[in-house]
Amino acid sequence: VTLTCSSDGNPPVKIYTWFKGSTSVGEGKIYSIPNIRSEDSGEYTCQSQNHHGERRSTAVQINVLYPPKRVSVSISPSADIVEGSSVTLTCRSDGNPPVKIFSWFKGPTSVGEGKIYSIPNIRSEDSGEYTCQSQNHHGERRSTAVQINLLCKYEILEGSSVTLTCSSDGNPPVKIYTWFKRSTSLREGKTFSIPNIRSEDSGEYTCQGRNDHGERRSTAVYLNVTCKLMLRYSTGTFIFSPFSRRSYPETLTEVLCCPLRESIPVITVH
Numbered sequence: 468v469t470l471t472c473s474s475d476g477n478p479p480v481k482i483y484t485w486f487k488g489s490t491s492v493g494e495g496k497i498y499s500i501p502n503i504r505s506e507d508s509g510e511y512t513c514q515s516q517n518h519h520g521e522r523r524s525t526a527v528q529i530n531v532l533y534p535p536k537r538v539s540v541s542i543s544p545s546a547d548i549v550e551g552s553s554v555t556l557t558c559r560s561d562g563n564p565p566v567k568i569f570s571w572f573k574g575p576t577s578v579g580e581g582k583i584y585s586i587p588n589i590r591s592e593d594s595g596e597y598t599c600q601s602q603n604h605h606g607e608r609r610s611t612a613v614q615i616n617l618l619c620k621y622e623i624l625e626g627s628s629v630t631l632t633c634s635s636d637g638n639p640p641v642k643i644y645t646w647f648k649r650s651t652s653l654r655e656g657k658t659f660s661i662p663n664i665r666s667e668d669s670g671e672y673t674c675q676g677r678n679d680h681g682e683r684r685s686t687a688v689y690l691n692v693t694c695k696l697m698l699r700y701s702t703g704t705f706i707f708s709p710f711s712r713r714s715y716p717e718t719l720t721e722v723l724c725c726p727l728r729e730s731i732p733v734i735t736v737h
Contacts, residue, residue: 470498472513472524482516486523505533505563534606535562540599540613547671549618549689550591556584558599558610568602572609591617618671618689623664625694631659633685635676643677647684666692 473496474480484491485498487509492498500507510526538560548554560566571579573595578584586593596612623629634657635641645652646659648670653659661668671687 468500468503468507468529470511470513470527472496472498472515474513474515474522474524476515476517476519478517480515480517482521484514484516486512486514503529503531505531505536505561507531508563530563532563532605535560535566535601535603535608537561538599538601538608538610540597540610542613542615547618547687547689548589548615550589550620552589554586554589554593554615556597556599556613558582558584558601560599560601560608560610562601562603562605564603566601566603568607570600570602572598572600589615589617591619593617616686618687620689620691623690623692625664625666625692627664629661629664629668629690631672631674631688633657633659633674633676635674635683635685637676637678637680639678639680641676641678645675645677647673647675664690664692666694668692 470485472483472485474483483494483496485493485495487507492511498511498513508529508531510528512524512526514521514523538558541557541559543555543557544552556571558569558571560569569580569582570577571581571584573593578597584597584599594615594617596614598610598612600607600609631646633644633646635644643655644657645655647653659672659674669690669692671689673687674685675682676685677683
């Protein structure tokens, strides 16, 4: 881009000064920008000066058009993602003119369009790398990939026995297995057993395998411990099971967690 300043004056103008906004950017009758960038957009003026004074020109606006750049993807929730939860990916990109076309990919496969891509009830098959491609009239650009890893969620009935087993390849073979609940080390061994699981055992578990050449942590599994419900009626007490064909009395007096630890407010039972 070349800007040329012309001005009358007597004696003739010899000093020309160029401004971008209020910042001086050069001198001379001609101001050139050989390889214009988006950051060169703005208002430019020329100030001419002779021995008797100076005057500034009206401004000219340079609007640099450019394809999308700095494409990024944010994910919500940003913490651990459990199967069955809702996940939202949001794409952000600059560009001039503004980006209007956003396309989503899982690996090489197109999966949707729009600035926001939602997975309302996420499943294990939704795990993978996701990218967003933004496009305007001057080009397109794809974001770096974000990885969605699901926590494998297991519903465990309180009081049950649970065994987690870790397997890992390696040469030489892995000899040291360490179990973690979140970031807390629990114990070592290839298997980890919880013989009488309680609600406080709910959480995220990982296994770390180690040999002489390094270590690696597994993806997490999530144990969700649910309590048995004890239904107390005037005619008797029953352990509730959603799979039972038992007919329960109509008048319910109390719902309790079994083993008896807390009373649960009764709302309605059908």
